[in-house]
Amino acid sequence: MTRIISLLTALLPLSICVAQAAPENTYSPYAGRDYPTQVYFGDTHHHTSNSGDAFMNGDRLTPEMAYRFARGAEVVSSTGVPVRLSRPMDFLVISDHAEGLGVIMEVYNGNPLFMQDATLKRWSQAMKEGGKAAADSMNELISAQAQGTLPGVIQDPATVGPVIRSVWQQYTETAERFNEPGRFTAMIGFEWTSVPGGNNLHRNVLFRDGKARADQVLPYSSWQSEDPEALWAWMANYEEKTGGSLLAIPHNGNLSNGRMFEIETFDGKPLTADYAQRRQRWEPLQEMMQTKGASETHPTLSPNDEFADFGLAGWEYGNLTLEDSLETPQMRPTMYLRAGLQRGLEQERALGTNPFKFGFIGGTDVHNSLTSIEEDNFMGKHVVQEPRPERWEHVSKQGFGKTRYTWHYTAAGYAAVWARENTREALWDAMRRKEVYATSGSRMTVRFFAGWDYDQEDALSRDVAAAGYAGGVPMGGDLKGSERGASKAPHFLVSALKDPIFGNLDRIQIVKGWLDASGKTHEKIYDVVWADADRRAIGKDGRLTPVGNTVDVERATWADSIGEPGLTTVWVDPDFDPSQPAFYYARVIEIPTPTWMAYDQVRYGIKMSEDVPMVHQERAWTSPVWYTP
Known part of the structure; x- marks a missing residue:
């Protein structure tokens, strides 16, 4: 019955x-x-003007503006559009890219340390010009990171270290100011943006802790290593050094071209029980849904699932940059989440531990400081995708004869967390035990x-x-x-x-x-x-x-x-x-x-x-x- x-x-x-x-x-x-009696809705994947690609694409809203908006205030977007949420959010994780955190602002401002490089000087001019020139520079930045051809000066710790430290400390101070236990949680985090060959292996790293502990480190960057195991080692060192706690959330696997749930390590070695234990320890969740589509499954993997094609249009072409190779059916068993869970059962039988034992969570990946993802209130992912009559046909990416348009982006998604209270500690603990779910944008x-x-x-x-x-x-x-x-x-x-x-x-x-x-x-x-x-x-x-x-x-x-x-x-x-x-x-x-x-x-x-x-x-x-x- x-x-x-x-x-x-x-x-x-x-x-x-x-x-x-x-x-x-x-x-x-x-x-x-x-036990938890309340579900809290928020975003664990959010970028502000501190992220290089967001700034290059026109985002001028700071973390402070992002928090104000998430808490229910009306703000004006970077394109001059007044915007407000239908309802305040319960929590927000601003997860700006660790790679060159805040550095692109210095490039824009003409910092002499960076203007000696011809590429950076050209990017600075393009950002000031705006429009297509700025968007092209952003795509060039992403491609350069994917191919390992970034200008050396912005990867030099001696040059960028002081900039990153200053921006990080300003961010954690802002998070402390807007964190109000019981009402609104400003959880500290950052994005580790590994993208080898354009394959999306990004992770958002979330702190259970406040500023005092977070300021003892600088965010770990894929410029230091693109290997997830190196990130886990850094996380372990942080916990040992500070007594704090971290977890990582891998992004939507639908853009990894088969690399998210590989049954070998990043450098091609067979998985071991130790690897499985560490991955399960550090990565208890996986991003199910965001503006770049859904990662649940694919019709070729799940032919009997009538709802298997949700949020896939334009995102099944290939990886993040459309530069490595087209997506093929052979890649899908190690990139979609349902198939990843199945690989986990296989590996548990072989290794004794399941490396892919993860829960589901939603995020947005907005790069305009605005988690505004309801269908009638969608502000887009990037500033160039904010409301205007022609935005739907704006070309986002091209490669291999394929084109991604803004209409391929979905208004999504939310992280829903069953927690005992709305605090950093309670929300983080719920994420760690996987008592969470993802939505495509509603708050059911x-x-x-x-x-x-x-x-x-x-x-x-x-x-x-x-x-x-x-x-x-x-x-x-x-x-x-x-x-x-x-x-x-x-x-x-x-x-x-x-x-x-x-x-x-x-x-x-x-x-x-x-x-x-x-x-x-x-x-x-x-x-x-x-x-x-x-x-x-x-x-x-x-x-x-x-x-x-x-x-x-x-x-x-x-x-x-x-x-x-x-x-x-x-x-x-x-x-x-x-x-x-x-x-x-x-x-x-x-x-x-x-x-x-x-x-x-x-x-x-x-x-x-x-x-x-x-x-x-x-x-x-x-x-x-x-x-x-």
Whole structure:
């Protein structure tokens, strides 16, 4: 039996939980609770004018302006557009590039140390000219980094070290000023931007700590090493030196051209148990969704997944710079996240430890200091992609006969974190234990638990979260086979509540991946609860009847006359084999709504080409739960 829950009822189990065992002399059922009762939405991947490529592309907004905007203030963008969020964010990680942090500003300002180099002098002039000249210089900067041909002077520690230290200390001071525990978290971070040959191996490094510890180091740069193991060594040294804590979040693997989940090290050696343990230790999360598309899977990897093509247009051509090689089907098993989880099961059988045991988180990768990613309020990734009538057809990148346009960029995504409070420590701890999920831009509320004894009474209860924690593990956890009863399959308690200003919910799915006795991986997608159940059913082809489509493209509107505000159920795996290691995650799909391109088309009175999508279905992905025999 499944249950569709009302909006009011759904609010209670997701935000209020009872204590597990209240002392006799207390009355309040909420006293003493010791698990997360609130989800916090934010961005873990955000660039300001301190990032060289952002500044070259016209971003003039500082970290201070980025924090003000994230906290709900109205600001004016670098192109003079007033902008404000529909709702304040709960947290923000400004993760400017470690490579030459703040140095491009000095190039722009004509610092004599840099003007002796002809390339830097030309870049300085191009930035002052603006427009296409500045954009071309930014692409030249990115390509030079990918190919290892940057001017030596901006990689010389003696020259740039003082600049970077000054900018870093100003940034950490600003983060301290805007960090307000309980209301808004300004988590300190930076981006390590490894991009060998244009293949995206970037990581965002997040501090659990404040300025006092963060200022004891300078951000580690890929100019020092492009090898992730070197980054992990630096992180270990930081923790030993300061007593602080770090974690790293690899970026969207869909631009790595097969390098994100390689089954060999960066320098081509076979993986070892030690490598697997260190990767799992330092990289507990993976970026599922951002402006450069989705990294979940690809139709060639998941031909039976009708939602496998989300956010891929333009991003399946090749790597970040379109300079190394075109993306091929052979690369995809080691670049998309679902396939990466499958590689992890294989490696765990071989090594004894799973190197790719990661949760899912969202980010934006905006380079204009504005995390403004709702479809009707999308400010673009770069300044040159901020609102104007022709932005949709602006050419972002070309190579191998392929062209990426601004319309290929998605308005995405958010990091959703189940934490005990809105503080650096609590949010970081939740990320470390993988009790997080990713969304494509909406703020839907999602719970996902796995256990052995949930029943439909747990789904009917208003205390879904209390039942979930008491009877099993949340998203990101491990379902222990030793606790399984005789002939019992795992039970999953899943609940979702719509974002009030986004579309109703279409369905909740559970995605399963497993490893059989012969070492072959498999996957299957189950529709476990859906809206409008009186008129929809799973057909003979195994697919659920579509929810429908109320979008009026000519007006960029939709109606919540289909779908439901909340869905919840308990689902039991009908194909469970206790001898097979597996992972499970929930995917929540909204009803069809307009894309940012549809809103632009109406606002500017223009007509885009037929290949530009006007309708899509927003979604969320929970971190997996793993079962190990």
